[in-house]
Amino acid sequence: xxxxxxxxxxxxxxxxxxxxxxxxxxxxxxxxxxxxxxxxxxxxxxxxxxxxxxxxxxxxxxxxxxxxxxxxxxxxxxxxxxxxxxxxxxxxxxxxxxxxxxxxxxxxxxxxxxxxxxxxxxxxxxxxxxxxxxxxxxxxxxxxxxxxxxxxxxxxxxx
Numbered sequence: 001x002x003x004x005x006x007x008x009x010x011x012x013x014x015x016x017x018x019x020x021x022x023x024x025x026x027x028x029x030x031x032x033x034x035x036x037x038x039x040x041x042x043x044x045x046x047x048x049x050x051x052x053x054x055x056x057x058x059x060x061x062x063x064x065x066x067x068x069x070x071x072x073x074x075x076x077x078x079x080x081x082x083x084x085x086x087x088x089x090x091x092x093x094x095x096x097x098x099x100x101x102x103x104x105x106x107x108x109x110x111x112x113x114x115x116x117x118x119x120x121x122x123x124x125x126x127x128x129x130x131x132x133x134x135x136x137x138x139x140x141x142x143x144x145x146x147x148x149x150x151x152x153x154x155x156x157x158x159x
Contacts, residue, residue: 002092004099007056007068014065015049015056016042022067022082023144030119031145041144048080057099059083059092069096076109081123088122097130105158112158117142118150131156 007015020042024033049056052072059067067083078100083092104112116123118137132154142149 001061002066002095003060004057004095005060007053007058009053011056011058011065012046012049012053015053015058015068016046018065018068018084019045019048019080019082021085022088025085026120026122027117027145030117034146037144037146044144056080057096057103059096061087061092067092067096069100071100071103074107076104076107076112078104078112078114081114093126094130097127101130101156101158110158112156113153114156115151115153118152124152124154127154127156 020038023041023045024038052070055072055074056068056070058065066087068080069078069082070080071077072079078097081093081096081100083096101112112132114127114132116127124134133156134152135155136153138151138153139148140151141147
């Protein structure tokens with residue numbers, strides 16, 4: 001059974017590890033791994049977890065964190081959604097999205113936004129199943145990949 005709850009300071013190490021592993025397992029399926037990239041991303045996830053854990057919802061199975069999502073600004077934008085590679089495609093991402101969309105609606109917003117790499121077909125399909133539609137494709141600087149990448153912006157109507 002998946003339990004979704006707000007992250008605590010004790011969850012910081014797990015947030016960083018799950019985020020790093022999920023990012024690497026996904027991105028390297030369609031992007032080349034450059035020297036030092038993995039260490040750079042691990043550091044970035046650690047810094048994010050240290051400063052932003054109050055904005056994170058974690059998914060647990062048997063008291064182990066297996067995924068998490070965040071709304072860094074507590075607005076209508078879902079900034080992060082990461083699921084441990086070994087348990088992807090088991091509904092954990094969907095559970096997290098439902099909780100995050102409910103929180104956005106409870107805050108008075110009528111729609112939710114999310115974005116991802118344009119070649120991240122797995123995430124795009126998940127988001128589309130959960131009511132998101134692509135509204136824009138553009139080029140953005142990726143700090144983790146250290147270059148411009150194509151991204152899709154997606155929107156879901158709430159209610």
